[in-house]
Amino acid sequence: MQIKNSDIPIPSLRRLPIYHRVIEGLKRKNVSKVSSHKLSQITGFTASQIRQDISFVCSIGQQGYGYNVDELYFELSRVLKTTNPLKAILIGAGNLGRAVASNLMTKQAGINLIGIFDKNEAMSGKLIKEIPIRNLYVLDEFCHDNSPKVAILCIPEIDARTMATQLRQLGIKGILNFSEANLSAEFPDLMVEDVSFSDSLLSLRYYLE
């Protein structure tokens, strides 16, 4: 993702979803208080790092007491806007698209998946967790009628640029890109998060003999 002006530094911002997920788990277990040291044990980040990150979100921690779990969850949800999900569509209903769709529909990911599209006509009408797969022919009409703001691309690199151009014209503002096209560089006017499995593996590989 390209750096944009923000009150929260990018590295801190990238850790907030992890805290959100961990705090959500504690809340579910009816834990009422949590210290930065406990959060450090769970997440692997240092306690001072955690205190600094959370200071961008709220100032509700107390020395020797820790954070109130409900309040911290509320503030993290507010900053990450999970309670105000954006409408999203997913393009490409292959193995990856189906996995991502199923995963995201069970999560507080700040989006509300309202449509799934694939160019393969044979898939049309099949359901992924109650959402029917539609053919790409009806993408324009669907976007005009429903105004999604986020698109998740689970398509090959070769199709990604053309699709991103079309989506931009249809009012999409943010893209989670699983293809290997460098969309964040090519579409600086959109918010793009490029995800590459092979890049992650190469970084991991570097440390292993």
Added chain:
Amino acid sequence: MQIKNSDIPIPSLRRLPIYHRVIEGLKRKNVSKVSSHKLSQITGFTASQIRQDISFVCSIGQQGYGYNVDELYFELSRVLKTTNPLKAILIGAGNLGRAVASNLMTKQAGINLIGIFDKNEAMSGKLIKEIPIRNLYVLDEFCHDNSPKVAILCIPEIDARTMATQLRQLGIKGILNFSEANLSAEFPDLMVEDVSFSDSLLSLRYYLE
């Protein structure tokens, strides 16, 4: 991934696989030279950032000439060890596992996928790109016979910790973790890269109104 001692700073290291992928593409198009400015246009990183990153890999750029594509590709491949792939196994052959396996088998990701495992016996014997799915019952035996060093986890969070513990005992040194368990914090003696789609989406969501 937790920070380890290394000659290359982590942020630079994370960009090297992107350069490797881009340079590979240029090589395939028979491009012989490339400037940092051209790489900046393709990747979106600044030219000075790119020159700095590449200086950790080699010193073969010439002012006003640019980089020799073949040499740069050779040096990036050497540093990222793509020419010396590590044996890897994948656990979990659901939609995500199948997508990741298919993706990685066509990429220079520094690994050589030698086995795929799933606990569902009905999947045993089915092929993913010529690799048969095996039942988890034979994981121990397979690892003793073949000594894989990397594991890719495409299993639910609830199974991830037990599996990581078992894999560590079997000699696995690095894990690419697609479950939402915080394995990098819980297994500090392993190299773990945690990947979460919903975290990526929440970071993206933050910038969108």
